């Protein structure tokens with residue numbers, strides 16, 4: 441009986457977390473507001489506080505038809521999308537990992553990657569507070585998993601991954617900048633890659649993250665330039681691609697790596 445309710449509870453939990461992530465996404469890059477003040481959510485257009493019944497994930501957006509009750513300003517579709525993505529990814533992680541510490545690690549990772557990706561796409565920054573939170577949270581849960589498995593090597597690979605992730609992307613940034621003769625990557629991307637190393641491990645996970653993010657970044661960048669959305673000179677944030685690749689590796693890294701080894705004839 442309980443088994444039916446677990447996915448429902450995780451979905452509701454994901455929607456609630458997604459709603460909180462929306463607050464983070466709006467407030468962290470802005471200096472005039474903080475996470476806890478003002479306490480109530482407000483309409484960015486008319487600054488009126490949003491009442492609790494208008495602040496239910498997804499549902500309120502549908503009932504209000506995407507408009508503020510007070511000033512009728514359009515509410516960004518990003519809000520329900522972030523809530524849906526959080527709930528969907530949480531549920532996906534549950535079916536993948538079950539109720540384990542690895543599941544907890546995945547939830548923390550998703551809760552950080554989503555705001556990092558959206559804030560980088562909107563503001564071209566990856567806030568240090570998210571990286572720092574991730575490093576602390578990730579380290580604690582990784583220690584817990586290593587303890588549970590009685591496996592020091594697990595902890596060690598994650599620490600190696602943290603250092604290697606930062607160093608490898610720093611090298612890519614230096615070489616890329618030299619070849620392209622412009623800044624190829626920001627400091628935020630380097631820190632995000634260190635976070636990826638902590639949550640995913642070093643080899644082959646980090647290599648896959650670099651391959652998938654570079655590939656998807658190149659495809660999307662080309663499409664944006666051809667369609668005229670971006671010019672050749674305008675910067676395209678790399679954070680969303682690093683985050684997307686990290687989720688892919690988190691869920692299917694093992695399988696994709698085995699497929700690759702088979703493909704090149706190593707196995």
Ligand SMILES: [Zn+2]
Pocket residue numbers: 483484485486487488508509510511512513
């Ligand atoms: Zn309003």
